[in-house]
Amino acid sequence: MGQPVVVFTDTEDLDPEPGARLLTDAGFDVRIGDSRDPDVIAALAGDAVALIVGYARVDAALLDRLPRLRIVATMSAGYDMVDTEAARRRGLWVANLPDAATEDVAVHALASALSLVRRLPRADAVVRSGGWNADFIGAGGELPRRASDLTLGLVGLGRIARCFAALAAPVFGRIAAYDPHTGPGPEHWPAGIDRYDDLGALVAASDVLSLHVPLTPATHAMVGAELLGRMRPGAFLINVARGELVDPAALLAALDSGRIAGAALDVFPVEPPPADDPLRGHPRIQLSPHSAFLSDTSRRAYVRKPAENVIAWLRTGRPLTPVVDPTPTTAEPAAVLAEGATA
Numbered sequence: 001m002g003q004p005v006v007v008f009t010d011t012e013d014l015d016p017e018p019g020a021r022l023l024t025d026a027g028f029d030v031r032i033g034d035s036r037d038p039d040v041i042a043a044l045a046g047d048a049v050a051l052i053v054g055y056a057r058v059d060a061a062l063l064d065r066l067p068r069l070r071i072v073a074t075m076s077a078g079y080d081m082v083d084t085e086a087a088r089r090r091g092l093w094v095a096n097l098p099d100a101a102t103e104d105v106a107v108h109a110l111a112s113a114l115s116l117v118r119r120l121p122r123a124d125a126v127v128r129s130g131g132w133n134a135d136f137i138g139a140g141g142e143l144p145r146r147a148s149d150l151t152l153g154l155v156g157l158g159r160i161a162r163c164f165a166a167l168a169a170p171v172f173g174r175i176a177a178y179d180p181h182t183g184p185g186p187e188h189w190p191a192g193i194d195r196y197d198d199l200g201a202l203v204a205a206s207d208v209l210s211l212h213v214p215l216t217p218a219t220h221a222m223v224g225a226e227l228l229g230r231m232r233p234g235a236f237l238i239n240v241a242r243g244e245l246v247d248p249a250a251l252l253a254a255l256d257s258g259r260i261a262g263a264a265l266d267v268f269p270v271e272p273p274p275a276d277d278p279l280r281g282h283p284r285i286q287l288s289p290h291s292a293f294l295s296d297t298s299r300r301a302y303v304r305k306p307a308e309n310v311i312a313w314l315r316t317g318r319p320l321t322p323v324v325d326p327t328p329t330t331a332e333p334a335a336v337l338a339e340g341a342t343a
Helices: 017-025 038-045 060-064 084-089 102-117 120-128 133-137 159-168 199-205 248-256 296-316 333-341
Strands: 005-008 029-032 050-053 071-074 093-095 151-155 174-178 194-196 208-211 235-239 260-265 285-287 322-324
Touching: 005 017, 005 038, 005 296, 017 029, 017 296, 038 060, 050 296, 060 084, 071 296, 084 093, 084 322, 093 296, 102 120, 102 159, 102 208, 102 235, 102 260, 102 285, 120 133, 151 159, 151 199, 159 174, 174 199, 194 199, 248 260
Parallel strands: 005 029, 005 050, 050 071, 071 093, 151 174, 151 208, 174 194, 208 235, 235 260, 260 285
Antiparallel strands: 093 322
């Protein structure tokens, strides 16, 4: 009898071996890909029952080429790379990783915020060029601001934002948030975080604004000229969520005009950004290579947990952390195994 097939599409800088070992021990035939190209994925996974996906786009056209597929497991909390409605229509499960790197991303956001507030990139550049305090302050007299005088604003209040808030509470003077999907009662809204029911009002009240929402049609380019125009002069923007949340041209204009003082970006509309992308060379933008999620611990979790989702589906008929639940239309795992055995 043949084994059910699972394919890692693209693993980027992750080592799939720990996850592959779990899957092999559970009875899967594991194939490791290294491509986001749908033709390569379709050739590798034509008989697969499961995909484990990094950044590869899993759209309706690709799903049509994978007739045996029953589950897509992402190696991230975000799952915008998967056409979830197309998956649902085909009776497929989609599972994500809601908490594999919560602490890591929250710490990265806090580090980015403090680096911007304390103007550490400029301080580093001044010393490296042979300068000292007078050069750091510069002709404009731009001094770092005391964090306890500032308001940290969070757009979205999911796991990462809540962890960030807890870490930042002893440092910032005030923490506020906007999240229309979180209930109003104290059982839903964490103590110590001021609630805003209007995004524009939160933006206008924040000295540091950090984005923590998924990429959806409603949030695409949500931070554009209008919202940036509401930010306090001298405020900072942090994006550790998805690059497409921010309109790059509007951000550059806000920085060049002095409307905002700086930004820290871990994510970009195109990754990696092209060599001529003006975001890469702007002196008021602090950059990191979509690495907020990385740590020695999360690097293992990002391949083990998707494997555990696939194994749970095989054994129980349901992954551990589904975001698309197609039941009762999904075929039983045993039926899939029988189908795979005849391939």
